[in-house]
Amino acid sequence: MVKKWLVVLLVAVVSVGILGLFVAGSFAGTKNELEIFSWWTGGGEEEGLNALIKLFHQLYPDVKVINATVAGGAGTNAKAVLKTRMLGGNPPDSFQVHAGMELIDTYVIPGMMRPITKYMKEWGAYNKFPKAILDMCSYKRNVYSVPVNVHRGNVVFYNKKIAAEIGMTKPPKTWKEFIKYLKLAKKHGYIGLALGDKNKWTALHLFEDIMLGKLGPKKYNGLWKNKVSFNDPAIKAALETMKEVLPYINTDHSAMTWQDATRLVFSGKALANVMGDWAEGYLKTLGWKPGKQFGWFAVPETSNAFMVVSDTFGLPKKAPHPKNALRWLKLLASVKAQDVFNPIKGSIPARLDADKSKYDVYLRWSMHDFATVALCPSIIHGSAAPEGFVTALNDVINRFVTKKNVAQAMKGILQDAEDNGYLVK
Ligand code: GAL
Secondary structure, eight states: OHHHHHHHHHHHHHHHHHHHHHHHHHHHTTSSEEEEEEOOOSTTHHHHHHHHHHHHHHHOTTSEEEEEEOOSGGGTTHHHHHHHHHHTTOOOSEEEEETTHHHIIIIITTTOBOOOHHHHHHTTOGGGSOHHHHHHTEETTEEOEEEOOBEEOSEEEEEHHHHHHHTOOSOOOSHHHHHHHHHHHHHTTSEEEEOOOSSTHHHHHHHHHHHHHHHOHHHHHHHHTTSSOTTOHHHHHHHHHHHHHGGGBOTTGGGOOHHHHHHHHHTTSEEEEEEOTHHHHHHHHTTOOBTTTEEEEEOTTOTTEEEEEOEEEEOBTTOSOHHHHHHHHHHHTSHHHHHHHHHHHTOBOSSTTOOGGGSOHHHHHHHHHHHHSEEEEOTTTTSSSOHHHHHHHHHHHHHHHHHOOHHHHHHHHHHHHHHTTOOOO
16 A cells, blocks of 8 residues: 555656656747857957947846857857757858858758848838848748958958068059069068968968959859850969969968968067958957058959958747847848948948948958959858859868878869859859
8 A cells, every 4th residue: 555655646646747847848939038159269359349338238238148159260160069959950040151152052041041032121221231242141032141341352462561661552453463473571581471371261261362363253152153164274373373472471370270370460470461351350359450560462363353251140940039030130230230230240240331430441442342352252251152062172272281282182172163053164
């Protein structure tokens, strides 16, 4: 008898426990939270993101913001973590994703995102972005993410003191001219060009800029529309130029991040660095002023082109807190948020009606070029091509940095292009 009672009691306790867990579990999904996922962890990136979160807090003080970041420039590590979470049905409420193929091919076409067109209209934001950028966030006439900025990928940042010492008084227009200065810098005991390819993407970043110059914007854009072949002699010429540049980079490049490389310029060890203008944000957080301690110019041979890198945020279908995600997206789409974030981040606002007076002399230069020169989507920053192509090209170019074998790299590029359905004839 006693035994029977014990069994009943045990069953009751276990059942209450299970019920408790179930109730707690279902409440977990309804907590007043917002989880934002990005790779913005330092050097201007974190500061920019924090400024946005602060604005969000002011508007929605009751919402707990979970700032989920995975360190590593250009999303080196973050992208893989995000993909696993998305495929596993455990997405954040909103996440950083580049406009273009990274958004459309990886997440929209497989059906993981919710369209936000109607909200963009409701917020009065739909017509406030350049068509070219909004198109990169759209699929079949629906918008899927809010562009928060436009970075320029084809920029050289340089140490003005070193430039003056070696006589680089005006921006070199060609690689031939620039290499002359890299050589001079080396002669004076400096590193010519700082590179930090511990995370591989920076090597491809450099290469895509050289390639853009050799092809010119029209042909570069033609590659992605299957109008220009990857067999174009300009691509081989780009490899040859990169090979000429490699002797002037720091020998410890493979142990350095992009921030470390930018720091070589800052600390007076290197003349210059080819980088996207998040480096401008970083140099500013280190205390430098654009035009004072550092100068800049478009990567040689690319002054007629703007390599577009646009960070956007979208709404996963399975976002646990969609209401808060939409509040976040509404904020990002506002002039106020864009004007708080971008001057810190080193990017220009995606919105056309932003307050230009809030932007420094570098960013005004970038705004001017964005409005006047040809726009070209970055490969390594996810806009131009699908992920498979980018990963394989990244491997080819990283091998090239070590082996310096033009023929082998060319073969790799053509193979990659062919595998992904691009023109190779
Ligand atoms: C880019 C991103 C920028 C910046 C950079 C370095 O891909 O668009 O916002 O974060 O990587 O991490």
